[in-house]
Each structure stands twice: as C-alpha cells, then as structure tokens.
Amino acid sequence: MTIIKSSNLWFKYSGSSEWAIREVNIEINEGEFVVLAGRSGCGKSTLMRCFNGLIPHFYEGEMIGKVEVCGLDTRENPTYILSQYAGMVFQNPDNQLFALTVEADIAFALENLSIPKEEIRERVDWALRVMGIEELRDKSSLELSGGQKQKVAIASILAMRPQILLLDEPTSSLDPFSAKQLIDTIISLNQKYKITILIAEHRLDLLLPYASRMIVIDDGRIVLDGKPREVLDKHDVMPYGVSVPRIVKVATQLKKSLGYSFNHVVPLSVEEFVEILRRWRN
Amino acid sequence: MIVFENVEYVYPNGFKALRGVNLEIESGEIVALMGENGAGKTTLLKHLNGLLKPFSGRVLVDGVDTRRTTVASLSRKVGIVFQNAEEMFFSPTIYEEIAFALNNFRYPEDVIQKRVGWALKFMELEEYRDKSPFLLSGGEKKRLALAIILAWSPEVVALDEPTVGQDILQKEKMIQIIRQANQQGKTIIISSHDVEFIADIKPRIILMSKGRIVKDGPAEEVLTDIPLLQECSLLPxxxxxxxxxxxxxxxxxxxxxxxxxxxxxxxxxx
Structure with missing residues (x-):
C-alpha cells in the first residue's frame, strides 16, 4: 500500500533562485526501507521536509505539485497532524532535547497533544523499550553520549507512533561504533515494528545490506531509483557524490577490468562478498 | 616539534580527559588522532595552542612550554580548525572573515591582501570573495574555516573532525588540500573517527582511549589490528x-x- 506519494513536486526556498526539488514523482510503500543518497545539498533534506509538512508549513517558498502522506494532503494538514504519521529525526540530537529527564523529553510532544496520562506512560515505556534505552529513563540528557542522545531523540519521535520515520543523517556526529548501534536499532524498527524508513545517510556500507530501495538524488531530481544491488550493478553512482562502499568498488573493479561478474551479484556486505568468493573458487 | 610529557588534564566537572599522554610530533608529519567520542582527542588538540594547559606534565611547542606563553603567540605557530568553526563566522564578507585574524596579528595591509588572495585561491573560494560566509554550502564553509587558518601560515595545522557532515566528494577534496598543505611543509594533525577517510590518507595514527594513547604507529599497522580497533569503539x-x-x-x-x-x-x- 502506498504510504507516501508525490506528484510532479517542485519546491523553491524563498529568496533562492534555484529549484531545490524538481519534478519528483515518487511512491513509497508501507514497510519499505529507503536510503536517500546524493551529494550534500542535492535535495535529500528538502525532500524529507516535504514528507512531514515542514514544507510548505514551516519553510517558506514556492511549492508546485502535491504530496500525500498516509492519504493526507500535506498542504491541507498542519504539521502537528502530519508529524503523527511521519516523524523526523535530525542530524544533531542536541537541537531536539531540552527537558530535565529523558522520560520528560519523550513525553513532551504527547502532553502537547493532550493524550491521556495513562496512554502517555504506555507510549513512553514502549518507545524506551523499542530503542533499548530503558535504563536512561531518569537521566538528564546532559549526561548522555552522542549515540544515546540520538536514541532518545528517536524515542521521542516514536512515542507519537508514526508509521513513517524520516531520518536526516542521524549518525553524522557519532563515532563508528555508536553509528553502527544506532543503524542496527533503526533496522530493527523496520523489520520488527514494520515502520517505514526513509534515511539520508553517507554511511552506506552499514545500511545498504538492509535497504529495500535506494534513491539517488542530484540537483533536486531523482536520477536513480531501485533495489540497491541493481542500482549499484548497473550504474556508476560516484559522480553523484554517493559514497560507494569499498567492497562494492572491489567487486566493480573485478568485473570491469578483470572479467569476474559473479553472475551480476553485487556484494553489499563483507559476509556476502566472502561467500561469493568462496563459491567462485570451489 | 611538539612534545607532550606525561600530560594530564581534568575538566572542572572532574572528568579526567587526559591521563598521562606522552607524544612527539616532528615537523612535516601527518598525524591522525583516532578514538571514540570522549577519548580525549579534542582535549589533546586544545593543548597544542595553549587553549588548555596541562594539569600536570607539560606541552612543548618548538621547545616553548605552553604554560609560559600566550595563546595569541602560540596561535601563530599552531592553527586549529574546530569542528563547529563555521558556527563562529561573523564577518559580512568572506574576504573580511579571512582578513580578521591577520588584522589582529597587525600585518600590513598589502601583506593581508596577498595572503587572503592566496588562501581564497588555494581553497577555491575566489568567486565568493565578497559574499557572506553564511551563503556558502557546508563543504565550502569547511574550506573557509581552513582558509582562515592557512592565511596566517602556521607551521602546524590541526583539524578537528574535518569530515563530519561531508559527502564523499568533499572528503576527497579535503584529502587533496591536506596533502598539498603538507607538501608545502605544514605539519598536519587530524582528529577523526572517520576510519575510511583516515585509511585513504594513511598517516601515522595515534589511537586514544579513555584519555590514554593505546597505540602509535603507521596506518597500515593500526588499522589492521581489528581487536584493538574494536576495543576503541572503532570499526575497521x-x-x-x-x-x-x-x-x-x-x-x-x-x-x-x-x-x-x-x-x-x-x-x-x-
């Protein structure tokens, strides 16, 4: 079932002469795990802002076309409604956390929606559990590491029970180990809790093995859209500023100049590549 | 040359950020400080120009104890580009942003013009000379932050997490700039947990964990020690x-x- 749909979408920020989004037609189905890739400034963040109503309600500019999220026209529904369907997580969790305790941070948005106390408690418990941070409940966000803060930020979004999670480079300030932990949690949100994921991220090596779809954006346009394996097998995405995992480069090189095509299976993880090589040798 | 002798540093809240660091960096080297967030990388960087002074032990820059001199005089030798440098821009134009420190160092006007011109060219920012720094893209802002430092030509250039939020094309550009600056004789010190970026540069790596140096060696050696990297919360x-x-x-x-x-x-x- 289609959960996000944009038809002939264009957007230009006010004060800018360039279109940030150009003619985007997209349909995303419930349960998909979509990686948005492309150079900095290509339009990834802008597109996600279109999907939770920040555009056109918060950012001023000119919007052409139509976006529907869970069947709701984003022009006709305010962000506090849309954010209950599509929640957004930003690069810097510090900008999202402010309360005295983790629990209060997660409950804040729910209190504003005047949800009954009992339900707030249930939702906060659930969000803490899903993110694996129950032990942080009574801590102050000041005591948390970057990785923990980002998990709290995601928990506070999840407490709104959105069907869609939009993540804008959520690991960019984390060290590799915390980044991997966070990405593993995001993967479990998709696999276990069936939350539709759209994520813009440069660390593709950790994401692509789990992504159902890869969309490459350049200059506001969708230039490639497909299963990660197919996109990487058929196209050179380097010129679009996509950080191709190193093992994909090794496999591409083996295919291009050395004649090993491995039946056109592009390895997306080290395990997979090792398996392919093992089979090939035997 | 930079020498750390048994340096300890404790933040006012009691956090022991450096626990006995011994280190020598020769002029002309490229060195990467690696380790998880909180390992002590940024604290170490801030000791290079005296922004922080050791609690015990000492830091020598070209033989001068950082406790016996000022940040202003050390800054001429050691320029640090902080991770959030772009949040500190304040001038109306990019030209003035770069010229600001040079004015403070009281260089004559013609020298300032020459140096700013050189820095703009080196960082490929010439076309933006009279534009506001706030109109630059993320990658260009990073380059401006570096241009500001390079303009006063310190012998040592330290970069704190230069690749955060940068895409692969911007990272490649950064590597090219680092190599060029090094070829011009600059000592480069990079704090980073971006393993792939550091792997491309292949510098000497100083691996830190919990305020200590746990390994110091060539990239080929440190980055292939998988158990050690994992102990330091890094992925190979x-x-x-x-x-x-x-x-x-x-x-x-x-x-x-x-x-x-x-x-x-x-x-x-x-």
Whole structure:
C-alpha cells in the first residue's frame, strides 16, 4: 500500500533562485526501507521536509505539485497532524532535547497533544523499550553520549507512533561504533515494528545490506531509483557524490577490468562478498 | 616539534580527559588522532595552542612550554580548525572573515591582501570573495574555516573532525588540500573517527582511549589490528574487514585501495 506519494513536486526556498526539488514523482510503500543518497545539498533534506509538512508549513517558498502522506494532503494538514504519521529525526540530537529527564523529553510532544496520562506512560515505556534505552529513563540528557542522545531523540519521535520515520543523517556526529548501534536499532524498527524508513545517510556500507530501495538524488531530481544491488550493478553512482562502499568498488573493479561478474551479484556486505568468493573458487 | 610529557588534564566537572599522554610530533608529519567520542582527542588538540594547559606534565611547542606563553603567540605557530568553526563566522564578507585574524596579528595591509588572495585561491573560494560566509554550502564553509587558518601560515595545522557532515566528494577534496598543505611543509594533525577517510590518507595514527594513547604507529599497522580497533569503539576499514576474512585465498589482512585488492583477488582466483 502506498504510504507516501508525490506528484510532479517542485519546491523553491524563498529568496533562492534555484529549484531545490524538481519534478519528483515518487511512491513509497508501507514497510519499505529507503536510503536517500546524493551529494550534500542535492535535495535529500528538502525532500524529507516535504514528507512531514515542514514544507510548505514551516519553510517558506514556492511549492508546485502535491504530496500525500498516509492519504493526507500535506498542504491541507498542519504539521502537528502530519508529524503523527511521519516523524523526523535530525542530524544533531542536541537541537531536539531540552527537558530535565529523558522520560520528560519523550513525553513532551504527547502532553502537547493532550493524550491521556495513562496512554502517555504506555507510549513512553514502549518507545524506551523499542530503542533499548530503558535504563536512561531518569537521566538528564546532559549526561548522555552522542549515540544515546540520538536514541532518545528517536524515542521521542516514536512515542507519537508514526508509521513513517524520516531520518536526516542521524549518525553524522557519532563515532563508528555508536553509528553502527544506532543503524542496527533503526533496522530493527523496520523489520520488527514494520515502520517505514526513509534515511539520508553517507554511511552506506552499514545500511545498504538492509535497504529495500535506494534513491539517488542530484540537483533536486531523482536520477536513480531501485533495489540497491541493481542500482549499484548497473550504474556508476560516484559522480553523484554517493559514497560507494569499498567492497562494492572491489567487486566493480573485478568485473570491469578483470572479467569476474559473479553472475551480476553485487556484494553489499563483507559476509556476502566472502561467500561469493568462496563459491567462485570451489 | 611538539612534545607532550606525561600530560594530564581534568575538566572542572572532574572528568579526567587526559591521563598521562606522552607524544612527539616532528615537523612535516601527518598525524591522525583516532578514538571514540570522549577519548580525549579534542582535549589533546586544545593543548597544542595553549587553549588548555596541562594539569600536570607539560606541552612543548618548538621547545616553548605552553604554560609560559600566550595563546595569541602560540596561535601563530599552531592553527586549529574546530569542528563547529563555521558556527563562529561573523564577518559580512568572506574576504573580511579571512582578513580578521591577520588584522589582529597587525600585518600590513598589502601583506593581508596577498595572503587572503592566496588562501581564497588555494581553497577555491575566489568567486565568493565578497559574499557572506553564511551563503556558502557546508563543504565550502569547511574550506573557509581552513582558509582562515592557512592565511596566517602556521607551521602546524590541526583539524578537528574535518569530515563530519561531508559527502564523499568533499572528503576527497579535503584529502587533496591536506596533502598539498603538507607538501608545502605544514605539519598536519587530524582528529577523526572517520576510519575510511583516515585509511585513504594513511598517516601515522595515534589511537586514544579513555584519555590514554593505546597505540602509535603507521596506518597500515593500526588499522589492521581489528581487536584493538574494536576495543576503541572503532570499526575497521571495510577493506580490512574483507581481507581479514580471505584466508582461504591466501590473502592477509591489509590496508590498500580497492583496485589493488581487486587485482590481488583476481590473481588468487586464477
């Protein structure tokens, strides 16, 4: 079932002469795990802002076309409604956390929606559990590491029970180990809790093995859209500023100049590549 | 030359950020400080120009104890580009942003013009000379932050997490700039947990964990020590993960470019 749909979408920020989004037609189905890739400034963040109503309600500019999220026209529904369907997580969790305790941070948005106390408690418990941070409940966000803060930020979004999670480079300030932990949690949100994921991220090596779809954006346009394996097998995405995992480069090189095509299976993880090589040798 | 002798540093809240650091950096080196967030990398960087002074032990920059001099005089030798440098821009134009420090150092006007011109050219920012720094893209802001430092030509350039939020094209550009500055004789010190970026530069690596140096050696050695990297919350470069599992092809764990590894795999598959 289609959960996000944009038809002939264009957007230009006010004060800018360039279109940030150009003619985007997209349909995303419930349960998909979509990686948005492309150079900095290509339009990834802008597109996600279109999907939770920040555009056109918060950012001023000119919007052409139509976006529907869970069947709701984003022009006709305010962000506090849309954010209950599509929640957004930003690069810097510090900008999202402010309360005295983790629990209060997660409950804040729910209190504003005047949800009954009992339900707030249930939702906060659930969000803490899903993110694996129950032990942080009574801590102050000041005591948390970057990785923990980002998990709290995601928990506070999840407490709104959105069907869609939009993540804008959520690991960019984390060290590799915390980044991997966070990405593993995001993967479990998709696999276990069936939350539709759209994520813009440069660390593709950790994401692509789990992504159902890869969309490459350049200059506001969708230039490639497909299963990660197919996109990487058929196209050179380097010129679009996509950080191709190193093992994909090794496999591409083996295919291009050395004649090993491995039946056109592009390895997306080290395990997979090792398996392919093992089979090939035997 | 930079020397750390048994340096300890404790923040006012009691956090022991450095616990006995011993270190020598020769002029002309490229050195990467690696380790998880909180390992002490940024604290160490801030000791290079005296922004922080050791609690005990000492830091010598060209033989001068950082406690016996000022940040202003050390800054001429050591320029640090902080991670959030772009949040500190304040001038109406990019030209003035770069000229600001040079004015403070009381360089004559013609020297300032020459140096700003050179820095703009080196960082490929010439076309933005009279624009506001706030109109630059993320990658351009990073380059401006570096241009500001390079303009006063310090012998040592330190970069704190230069690749955060940067895409692959911007990272490649950053590597090119680092190499060029090094070829011009600059000592480069990079604090980073971006393993793939550091793997491409292949510098001497100082691996830190919990305020201590746990390993100091060439990239080829440090980045192929998978158990040690994991202890320090770092993941090995993907090429090292791959080659560490290719025993059955007779390939040893190795840090090399994708092309080289592809050739080696092809040779072993034959």
């Amino acid at each position: 470069p993907q090429i090292v993960s791959l080659t560490s599992r290719l025993d059955f092809l007779g390939i040893r764990p190795k840090l090399a470019g994708p092309e080289e590894i592809a050739v080696e795999i092809a040779r072993r598959l034959k």
